[in-house]
Amino acid sequence: MLIRLLMGLAMLFAAGAAQAGWLVAETAHFRIYSTMSEKRLRQEAAVLEDYHQLLELLTGRTFPADAPRLDIFLVAEQKQLAIVQPGVGKNVAGFYVSAPGGIFAVATEPDLDNIWSGGRDTLLHEYAHHFMMQMGGGTVPAWYREGFAEYVMTAAFRPDRIEYGGANRERYWILMNLPWEPLEKVLAGARNMGFGNFYAQSWLLTHYLNRVDGMQGKRNAYLKKVAEGGDPVEAFKTEVDPDLAKFQSRLRAYINGSGATLSRFKRTPPEPASVRVTALPKAADGALLPLLSMQMPQKAEDDAQSLARVREATARTPDDPWAKRAAAIAEAIAGDGAVAARTLDALLMESPDDADLLRWRASLYKADRPGASQADITAARKLLVRAWKAAPNDWQVLWAYGNSFPSRGKPLSESVLDVLWKAADLAPQVQALTMKTGVEMARAGHYEHAESLIAPNVNNPHSGGPMMLERNLLTALRSRDKEAVDAALLGLSMGQGNVGTD
Secondary structure (H helix, E strand, O other): OHHHHHHHHHOOOEOOOOOOOOEEEEOOOEEEEEOOOHHHHHHHHHHHHHHHHHHHHHHOOOOOOOOOOEEEEEEOOHHHHHHHOOOOOOOOOEEEEEEOOEEEEEEEOOOOOOOOOHHHHHHHHHHHHHHHHHOOOOOOOHHHHHHHHHHHHOOEEEOOEEEEOOOOHHHHHHHHHOOOOOHHHHHHOHHHOOHHHHHHHHHHHHHHHHHOOOHHHHHHHHHHHHHOOOOHHHHHHHHOOOOHHHHHHHHHHHHHOOOOOOEEEEOOOOOOOOOEEEEOOOOHHHHHHHHHHOOOOOOHHHHHHHHHHHHHHHHOOOOOHHHHHHHHHHHHHHOOHHHHHHHHHHHHHHOOOOHHHHHHHHHOOOOOOOOOOHHHHHHHHHHHHHHHHHOOOOHHHHHHHHHOOOOOOOOOOHHHHHHHHHHHHHOOOOHHHHHHHHHHHHHOOOHHHHHHHHHHHHHOOOOOOOOHHHHHHHHHHHHOOHHHHHHHHHHHHHHOOOOOOO
16 A cells, blocks of 8 residues: 555654654554654554454464554544544544555554543454454454454553453443343344444443353354354354343343453563654655545545645655655546656656555556556556566555456456455455455355355445345355356346445
8 A cells, every 4th residue: 555655765764752743663563653752652552562462362363474564543633533534523533444545544642541542442443353354254243243342442451461351431331321222133233223332232242252151162153153154143042042132131130240350461571562663754744644545435525635735745845755656646546647657657767666656657547447448458467567576465466456357247267366366365354355356256156265255244334335235145155056146146236236346
C-alpha cells in the first residue's frame, strides 16, 4: 500500500527528541504512525506486540511469517479521524479498513494510564478481528467473531503482569441496565438487532463459554459444526444446550454473581520489544492523513478535498522525495493522470525495482476496467510482473495482476487462479479480494477453496447488505452440486451482489 511506499523514504530521517511531526514505529507485526513523543510511541508499540503474543497464546496459533504488518495511525484528536473518513461520528474512537487500497486501523491515541481508554479498546478490538481473519478464523459465527474481540480488547499490560477478560464499561452498563435480546437472536447474528446489545451479549456468551468449567469442549464442537455449514442457532441447541431460555438465565446469574472473573497472571518483565522509530518529513504533516483517506472508497467530492490538501502540503517542498511520491499517488488516484505518469516515470528512473512505484504506474492503465485495450492491459501487466519479482509477497501487486484477467463468465487459467489465491491468503481481510477469488475458484470447479473464501464474508456482521446471493452460492458450494453452483454463479453475476466491490 502507499504507506509502505512512503515509509521507504522515512529512513532518510532520524527520529529525535525534538521531533514534532509524524513518527513511525516498526515492530515485528505493526507499523505505527503517530505524533506522540518517541518514548510514548515505543511504549504503545510494546503494548501492541504484547497483545499480539497474548492472542497467539489464547488461540494456540502462530501468525504466518509472510503476513504483512498492520499499519496503525494514532491521531491526537478525534476530529483528525474525519480527515481520513469524512462524516465519521463524533463518538467514534477509531475504525479499521480492509479494502483494495490497503488494510489499516485509525484510532485516537490511547491513554497509557487508563485501561478503559476508548481508543485502545477500539484498536485492540479491531486487531483481534484482523488476527482472527489472518489465522483462518473467518468461519466462526458473527456473535463469536464480535464476542471474542470484545473478550480480549480490554487486556491490560504492565511490566510485571497481564490482565484480560474484563468487561468494557459500556458493554457492562448495557447488560446491567437494558433489556436483553433473546439468545436466539444473538446466535442468529447482528442484522436483526441493535449493535450495542449484540456486542454486549456476545461478549458475555463468549466469556462464559471460554471460562466456565466444561464449556470449552462444547464451544469447540459448536464452532466446528458452524464452520462445516451448520445453522448457528440449531448447532447451539445440539452442541451446547437445547433450552436457550434456560441458558440465558444461566448467563444472567453468571454476570450478576461472582463467576464472571478476569484473568491476571504475573510475568517477569520482558525484554524491550524491538522497535525502530523513524520520522516522516514536514510534508507528511498535511499530506499523510488525506492520502490515507484516498485509499478508501470515498465520494468524489471527498477525494477532491483530500487531493487539494495533498497538493498544498507537498507544494511547499516540491523537491522532497517523500512529497514527490505522495503527490504522484494522489494524482494517480483522483487527479491528473498525466502528471502522475510523468512523476512516477521520473521516480522509476531512479528506483526501477520499486514495487509500489511500479504498481501505481500500472494502475494508470486501468487494465481492470471493462473495455480496456489490449495495449493497456499488456503495458500494465509488464509493470506488475516487474513489481511481483521485486516483492513476491505483496498482495496488492498480486491482486492487481490477477484482476487484469477478466473471466467473462469462463474459468480463469490455473496460473491466474494461483496468483489470486496467494493474494487472498496474504490478505484474507479484504472482502473484494476474497469474494472475487472465491467466485473464480467456484467457476473453475475448486469448490472447497471457494467455500473457504466466501464463508467468512457471509458470516461477517459488517459485510454490506444481506448478502443473500452470496449465501445462495455458499449453500450450493457446500452441496458440491455443479448445477446448483452454476445457477448460483449466474444469479450472482446478474444481481452483482458484493463481489469485487471496493
